[in-house]
Amino acid sequence: MLDFSRTYDVLVVGGGNAAMCAAIMARAKGASVLVLEHAGQSFRGGNSRHTRNLRVMHEEPTSQLVGSYLEEEFWEDLKRVTNGHTDEHLARVTIRGTTSAVSWMSQCGVRFQPSLTGTLSLSRTNLFFLGGGRALVNAYYATAQRMGIDILYDSEVEALEIDHDVVRSATITWRGFPATVKAKTFVAASGGFQANIDWLRQYWGDAADNFSIRGTPYAQGKILRNLLDQGVASAGDPTQCHAVAVDARAPKFDGGIVTRLDSIPFSIVVNRDAERFYDEGEDFWPRRYAIWGWLIAKQPGQIAYSIFDSKSAELFMPSVFPVIEAPTISDLAAKLGLDASRLNATIDNYNSAVQKADFNPQILDHCATQGITPPKTHWARKIDTPPYRAYPLRPGITFTYLGVKVTDRAQVLMNSGRTAKNLFASGEIMAGNILGRGYMAGFGMSIGTVFGRIAGEEAAAHALN
Amino acid sequence: MHSTDAIIEARRQAEVCNACRYCEGYCAVFPALERRRAFTNSDIAYLANLCHNCKGCYYACQYAPPHAFAVNFPKVLAEVRHETYAAYAWPRAFAGVFERNGVIVSLAAAIIVTVVLVGVGWLQDPDVIFGIHTQPGAFYAVIPWSVMGGLSAVVFLYSMLALVMGFVNFWRDTGGRASELADITPLAQTASDVLSLRHLGGGGHGCNDRDESFSTLRRWLHHATFYGFMICFASTGTAWFYDTFLNWMAPYPITSLPVVLGCVGGIGLIIGTAGLFWLKLVSDQEPTSRRLLGADVALLMLLGTISFSGFLLLGLRATPAMGTLLALHVGLVLAFFVVIPYSKFVHGVYRAAALLRNRLELRNSTAPQRVLPAKPADKGETAEIFSASAK
Numbered sequence: 001m002l003d004f005s006r007t008y009d010v011l012v013v014g015g016g017n018a019a020m021c022a023a024i025m026a027r028a029k030g031a032s033v034l035v036l037e038h039a040g041q042s043f044r045g046g047n048s049r050h051t052r053n054l055r056v057m058h059e060e061p062t063s064q065l066v067g068s069y070l071e072e073e074f075w076e077d078l079k080r081v082t083n084g085h086t087d088e089h090l091a092r093v094t095i096r097g098t099t100s101a102v103s104w105m106s107q108c109g110v111r112f113q114p115s116l117t118g119t120l121s122l123s124r125t126n127l128f129f130l131g132g133g134r135a136l137v138n139a140y141y142a143t144a145q146r147m148g149i150d151i152l153y154d155s156e157v158e159a160l161e162i163d164h165d166v167v168r169s170a171t172i173t174w175r176g177f178p179a180t181v182k183a184k185t186f187v188a189a190s191g192g193f194q195a196n197i198d199w200l201r202q203y204w205g206d207a208a209d210n211f212s213i214r215g216t217p218y219a220q221g222k223i224l225r226n227l228l229d230q231g232v233a234s235a236g237d238p239t240q241c242h243a244v245a246v247d248a249r250a251p252k253f254d255g256g257i258v259t260r261l262d263s264i265p266f267s268i269v270v271n272r273d274a275e276r277f278y279d280e281g282e283d284f285w286p287r288r289y290a291i292w293g294w295l296i297a298k299q300p301g302q303i304a305y306s307i308f309d310s311k312s313a314e315l316f317m318p319s320v321f322p323v324i325e326a327p328t329i330s331d332l333a334a335k336l337g338l339d340a341s342r343l344n345a346t347i348d349n350y351n352s353a354v355q356k357a358d359f360n361p362q363i364l365d366h367c368a369t370q371g372i373t374p375p376k377t378h379w380a381r382k383i384d385t386p387p388y389r390a391y392p393l394r395p396g397i398t399f400t401y402l403g404v405k406v407t408d409r410a411q412v413l414m415n416s417g418r419t420a421k422n423l424f425a426s427g428e429i430m431a432g433n434i435l436g437r438g439y440m441a442g443f444g445m446s447i448g449t450v451f452g453r454i455a456g457e458e459a460a461a462h463a464l465n
Numbered sequence: 466m467h468s469t470d471a472i473i474e475a476r477r478q479a480e481v482c483n484a485c486r487y488c489e490g491y492c493a494v495f496p497a498l499e500r501r502r503a504f505t506n507s508d509i510a511y512l513a514n515l516c517h518n519c520k521g522c523y524y525a526c527q528y529a530p531p532h533a534f535a536v537n538f539p540k541v542l543a544e545v546r547h548e549t550y551a552a553y554a555w556p557r558a559f560a561g562v563f564e565r566n567g568v569i570v571s572l573a574a575a576i577i578v579t580v581v582l583v584g585v586g587w588l589q590d591p592d593v594i595f596g597i598h599t600q601p602g603a604f605y606a607v608i609p610w611s612v613m614g615g616l617s618a619v620v621f622l623y624s625m626l627a628l629v630m631g632f633v634n635f636w637r638d639t640g641g642r643a644s645e646l647a648d649i650t651p652l653a654q655t656a657s658d659v660l661s662l663r664h665l666g667g668g669g670h671g672c673n674d675r676d677e678s679f680s681t682l683r684r685w686l687h688h689a690t691f692y693g694f695m696i697c698f699a700s701t702g703t704a705w706f707y708d709t710f711l712n713w714m715a716p717y718p719i720t721s722l723p724v725v726l727g728c729v730g731g732i733g734l735i736i737g738t739a740g741l742f743w744l745k746l747v748s749d750q751e752p753t754s755r756r757l758l759g760a761d762v763a764l765l766m767l768l769g770t771i772s773f774s775g776f777l778l779l780g781l782r783a784t785p786a787m788g789t790l791l792a793l794h795v796g797l798v799l800a801f802f803v804v805i806p807y808s809k810f811v812h813g814v815y816r817a818a819a820l821l822r823n824r825l826e827l828r829n830s831t832a833p834q835r836v837l838p839a840k841p842a843d844k845g846e847t848a849e850i851f852s853a854s855a856k
Contacts, residue, residue: 013699042531042532044530045529052487113490116489117486128490130670131522131524132488133489133527134527135523138525254533257484257485257527258528258529258534318480320481320486
């Protein structure tokens with residue numbers, strides 16, 4: 001039972017990777033630490049529970065990583081994917097910070113494994129957690145408990161009261177009851193707002209109702225909103241979020257990795273009107289999957305259908321949901337609720353535009369269509385071998401970019417340009433400083449781990465001073 | 466293997482696993498699963514027996530209950546595994562004994578022990594039963610060698626036959642051929658997998674024996690049970706050898722090989738079975754199937770009791786209690802021989818068979834089973850990924 005009259009040295013808002021890294025670091029420095037996790041124990045860990053790796057800089061091969069991945073290459077990769085929407089200094093702090101993070105993670109009980117099957121391209125840059133993100137979260141919680149960190153589940157922080165650049169207290173709801181918690185310093189690690197449909201609706205209108213949120217339903221952005229409303233400076237584009245194509249049958253929240261679909265380059269994709277709307281074979285799938293969420297979000301009803309025939313059935317990872325199958329295109333259209341004559345026309349049109357060439361899923365094979373708009377520039381084969389198959393697609397939102405502005409010591413910056421005296425931030429709530437746009441596999445966990453550690457260390461130093 | 470609720474549920478969960486794959490570093494089950502796109506009943510039966518029930522995947526699972534997908538792979542595989550014991554049982558008529566296996570094994574043991582005790586009391590002169598015998602062949606004064614050895618041998622040979630037939634049933638059902646058994650390398654690898662319990666290591670740092678925390682306790686307790694059992698078996702074999710070829714009859718001196726082996730093995734069995742039983746009581750019940758507990762406990766108790774009665778017999782063999790204790794010990798051993806093919810003991814056969822199938826699959830999977838989505842060779846996922854601007 002928690003003593004609410006106690007003043008903790010460090011109060012950590014959130015219970016994901018960044019929060020636990022901060023909590024453990026602060027406790028290791030001797031601070032008393034309270035972690036307030038909105039979720040119950042079963043769903044603790046925010047979006048970290050759906051992750052599987054982090055991107056690390058390394059100068060030579062390690063037990064789980066091949067080759068080397070040096071700071072400059074890492075930085076160039078980041079610069080490219082963000083299109084310059086980044087902060088070079090903070091980015092380099094993160095990149096360098098990953099080198100020492102790995103052994104520290106091991107000490108915290110996190111285990112690693114070789115890159116997973118089908119992710120060979122990441123075997124040089126990304127270190128995979130054995131068992132995935134939930135196993136990592138478990139390791140951190142076990143370490144936190146061993147170190148004597150107090151953890152409260154089912155505890156939503158509603159507000160941090162800022163007064164003259166100082167956070168005085170936290171207003172929380174604990175198991176449905178209001179309470180106030182005092183601490184000397186605060187670490188905001190409560191994630192983005194991607195699970196807050198009303199907030200998404202501000203930028204996307206009613207389309208937001210048709211989004212599937214791939215991760216935790218607890219990322220409501222409550223503290224982010226609260227801080228921004230109190231004069232905290234923001235970072236990252238508020239209108240953006242990372243979105244991929246997921247199976248339309250995915251649950252509204254928490255579908256995680258298994259709902260994503262890799263069938264698009266080997267199929268044609270039509271909208272509700274049975275019309276194609278984008279080049280499905282534009283580039284290798286890992287280079288294109290992140291645009292398909294938005295492409296579908298812009299279609300009527302935010303729904304699309306990836307349609308292929310039995311030739312392509314085994315070219316991609318199996319989906320968790322059953323493929324929709326029919327002996328004819330008309331039957332398939334009926335099952336999908338599409339206009340049969342229109343779908344037949346679209347496919348006939350596409351088939352007659354397909355040119356003879358050597359299909360090869362491993363390369364940009366230039367099997368392209370001719371004379372249709374939009375074209376399909378690679379892997380275009382006739383859809384003519386029944387049974388015909390389809391997956392329904394919706395936009396799946398991974399994370400939002402808007403966050404609070406921070407210094408390289410994880411101190412939160414106010415609009416005035418001053419730093420909040422006792423407020424630090426780590427993880428998704430400040431990732432927009434560094435990843436202002438785009439996506440780079442495993443980099444969110446890199447930011448969370450590095451800035452989580454910095455925030456914990458700084459918060460403890462501030463509190464114990 | 467016919468469809469059952471457990472198989473259908475296991476298939477549903479396996480499809481979630483196959484789309485996720487975060488657990489492939491834990492054990493052989495997940496790579497084996499990933500070699501398939503669809504799962505037949507026999508595939509599920511094979512995966513279920515390949516699972517060592519280390520539970521690492523359950524605690525790592527982002528889809529474990531209360532998530533809507535409700536993936537609890539160790540639990541559903543345990544249920545399937547138990548159903549395979551019935552499905553592959555020989556003769557088929559005895560499949561039903563796996564239904565309430567804990568009760569049946571316990572009852573069978575109780576009845577057999579009672580029959581032996583009553584039989585000895587009835588047929589043997591009380592003066593002999595309660596007399597003190599220390600001469601060579603003392604045990605056979607109470608229960609004649611021909612009865613003890615003959616009965617045990619007949620029952621044991623039958624049970625071995627039933628196990629072999631069970632293996633054959635499993636092998637055929639999972640698409641195996643006899644010719645596959647001829648290759649020595651996979652057999653040797655499988656032996657190593659079995660003897661080391663390679664896959665009861667959670668990928669190297671231990672299993673979730675009790676809860677979220679990791680330990681290798683269950684592995685060591687199983688080793689104690691397994692090697693304890695084998696050493697006891699070696700003790701019996703040595704005694705048989707002495708008796709048959711050297712004409713040296715039991716009881717043997719404390720320092721003799723059969724007694725030393727019996728003591729070492731017996732201690733292993735007692736520690737192992739007691740420890741495994743304790744683990745079952747204190748472990749998190751979520752990833753386990755409560756209704757299968759009886760079968761586990763019955764076999765553990767039987768093995769533990771045999772060891773315990775063996776020590777009692779050894780300690781009191783020079784007293785008037787020897788006759789009764791001998792009857793008790795022989796009765797328990799006989800009961801064990803009877804239930805071998807109809808108890809949890811069969812898990813060893815099917816686990817080994819599944820491990821062998823796994824080794825054969827690994828050897829044969831030279832080419833990838835599926836064509837992976839094309840990857841850029843240079844930058845992987847870092848390359849040119851950007852989200853389209855909003856609106």
